[in-house]
Amino acid sequence: MKKFVFSAAALTLTGTAVANDDWAQLxxxxxxxxxxxxxxxxxxxxxxxxxxxxxxTSGDVQVGANDLGGFSVRNARLYASGTTAGDIGYxxxxxxxxxxxxxxxxxxxxxxxxxxxxxxxxxxxxxxxxVSREALIDSGNLFFVERSAIGNHFSGRxxxxxxxxxxxxFDIALTIQNGADGTGDDLFMAIRGGIxxxxxxxxxxxxxxxxxxxxxASAAVSYFSDDAVEDADGxxxxxxxxxxxxxxxxxxxxxxxxxxxxxxxxxxxxxxxGLQADTTPxxxxxxxxxxxxxxxxxAWELGVRFQDFDDSLETSVVDFGANYYANGHDYKYIINxxxxxxxxxxxxxxxxxxxxxx
Numbered sequence: 001m002k003k004f005v006f007s008a009a010a011l012t013l014t015g016t017a018v019a020n021d022d023w024a025q026l027x028x029x030x031x032x033x034x035x036x037x038x039x040x041x042x043x044x045x046x047x048x049x050x051x052x053x054x055x056x057t058s059g060d061v062q063v064g065a066n067d068l069g070g071f072s073v074r075n076a077r078l079y080a081s082g083t084t085a086g087d088i089g090y091x092x093x094x095x096x097x098x099x100x101x102x103x104x105x106x107x108x109x110x111x112x113x114x115x116x117x118x119x120x121x122x123x124x125x126x127x128x129x130x131v132s133r134e135a136l137i138d139s140g141n142l143f144f145v146e147r148s149a150i151g152n153h154f155s156g157r158x159x160x161x162x163x164x165x166x167x168x169x170f171d172i173a174l175t176i177q178n179g180a181d182g183t184g185d186d187l188f189m190a191i192r193g194g195i196x197x198x199x200x201x202x203x204x205x206x207x208x209x210x211x212x213x214x215x216x217a218s219a220a221v222s223y224f225s226d227d228a229v230e231d232a233d234g235x236x237x238x239x240x241x242x243x244x245x246x247x248x249x250x251x252x253x254x255x256x257x258x259x260x261x262x263x264x265x266x267x268x269x270x271x272x273x274g275l276q277a278d279t280t281p282x283x284x285x286x287x288x289x290x291x292x293x294x295x296x297x298x299a300w301e302l303g304v305r306f307q308d309f310d311d312s313l314e315t316s317v318v319d320f321g322a323n324y325y326a327n328g329h330d331y332k333y334i335i336n337x338x339x340x341x342x343x344x345x346x347x348x349x350x351x352x353x354x355x356x357x358x
Contacts, residue, residue, distance in 0.1 A: 045082040050075055050140045052097075054334075054353040061347060073097045074267075074353070075139060079109070089113035095267075106267075108157055116163070123162040129154055129263050130162055130173035130192045131222045133238055134251065136204055141329045143207035143303050144321050145336045145351050146271050148283040150236070150253045150307075153272045154224075155265040158188065169196045179228035180262040186228035188262050194220035202240040207287045208247040209301055209325055217241035226260035231277075245289050252282040274342075279310040285319075299325040315342040330357040 052075040061068035079093035093109040111125030128136055134151030147155055160177030171194045179188040194201075199216035218240050225233035233256040240249035259277050261269075275281060287303035301323045309315040317340050324333040334353040340346060 045080055047078075047080050048358060049078040050355065050357045051077075052140060052353060052355040054145065054351055056349060056351045058347065058349040060345070061349065068349075074145075075355075077108070087115060118165075119167055120163060120165045123164070124160075126157050126159045127162065128157055129160075129175040129177055129188065129190050129224070130164060131175070131190045131224055131263070132236055132251065133194075133202075133204070133218070133220060133240060134206070134249070137206055138204070140355050140357060141205045143287055143301070143323060144285075144305060144319050145334055145353060146268055147265075148251070148285075148305065148307055149272045149275055149309065149317075150251050150281060150283050152265050152268055153253070153275060154236075154263045156263045158263060160187070169201075170194070178262070179226040180232070180260050181228035184228065186226070188224070188226045188228075188260070190222055190224035192220055192222040194218060197239075198241070202242050202249075205329065206247075206249070207301055207303065207323070208242055208245060208289050209293075209299060209323070210328060211242040211244050211247065213244050215241060215243045226262050228262070229258050229260040231257035232260035244292075246287060248284075248286040250282070250284045252280060254280050274309045274311050274313070274315045276309070276311045281307070281309045281311075283307045287321075293325065293328075301325070313343045315340065315344075317341075329355070331355070 051073065053071065053073050055071050057067070057069040059067050063070070074097050076096040077093055078096075079091065081089070081091040083089050090112050091109045095106050095108055107126065109125075109127055111123050111127045114122045114124065116122050130136070131154040132151055134147055135153075135155035137147075137151075139147075146152065158177040160175065162173055162175040164173040165171065173192045175188075175190045175192075177188045179186045195218065197217040197219055199212070199214050201218040202216050203211075205211075220238050222236040223233070224236070235254045236251060238249070238251035241247065253275075255275065255277055257277050259275060264272050283305065285303060285305035287301050290300040290302050291297045293299040303321045303323075305317075305319040305321075307317040309317075317338060319339075320337045322335040326332060332355050334351070334355065336351040336353075338349045338351070340349075
């Protein structure tokens with residue numbers, strides 16, 4: 001039926017050809033149009049979105065003359081993704097949310113995935129750099145409301161190209177993107193190598209919910225450098241494991257004599273604000289499934305995370321979290337309590353939220 005409709009449209013658009021009895025040309029046009037439509041049908045397009053809304057309260061954070069205590073639509077996203085007739089993948093995503101407080105409309109992902117040959121593909125456009133596994137996890141699949149400072153440092157999108165290869169248990173990726181000078185000729189570069197230590201390796205999901213019965217574990221090391229900021233380079237070492245009962249992940253970052261902000265997620269820039277040059281911050285976290293999906297009490301998961309910024313203010317952060325999964329990460333309720341300890345002052349923050357995909 002679709003081919004018939006498009007063929008009829010082609011007949012209408014090529015009336016001149018009919019008038020000239022150029023049936024051969026008309027037939028070629030119809031065949032080309034039908035092939036194009038068939039390619040689109042095979043590739044398909046997925047359209048969806050996600051809303052994550054939060055209530056946050058703290059007696060240690062001031063909003064004007066008042067203590068913090070209000071609502072925000074942290075994410076209100078729409079996306080389209082799929083594969084073209086030429087087997088090229090694509091994704092476009094925008095966010096209408098108000099981030100950490102200011103209303104915005106932001107282009108997030110806008111890239112093409114182009115097969116290069118064998119197991120190698122190229123990603124071109126606007127995307128996250130391949131540096132940190134935590135940074136690559138969609139915020140809707142996080143266990144905690146915010147990424148760690150290390151994860152947030154690399155979760156911003158930038159424009160460039162990335163080559164990646166999946167060789168079974170091993171994977172490698174080279175990222176070249178605009179640096180801190182924007183479209184200037186000093187670029188951000190990163191290379192990441194990963195290995196699946198157990199099972200098929202951990203997925204890009206935080207926590208234990210949805211993991212298999214057998215343990216899965218992965219590890220990776222990355223080197224990065226931004227030529228726009230002298231000595232803004234460093235190394236990242238990370239590891240993660242998960243079963244259907246518990247999960248754990250750890251990361252340690254070694255920063256050079258300067259810090260580039262080119263890849264920081266500006267929506268939550270304050271999370272990474274404490275990272276300083278010539279320091280070695282680290283993050284440790286673990287989660288535990290208190291009850292399974294389908295139980296009388298629903299699926300509850302508890303978690304804790306500790307971060308040490310290794311900065312001049314002796315900053316550390318402890319996060320406690322609990323998630324109730326009504327339908328996995330696609331529909332969940334979030335409870336977080338964060339406690340920041342620093343020579344500049346201590347801050348406690350409570351966050352309640354709901355995340356839903358459609």
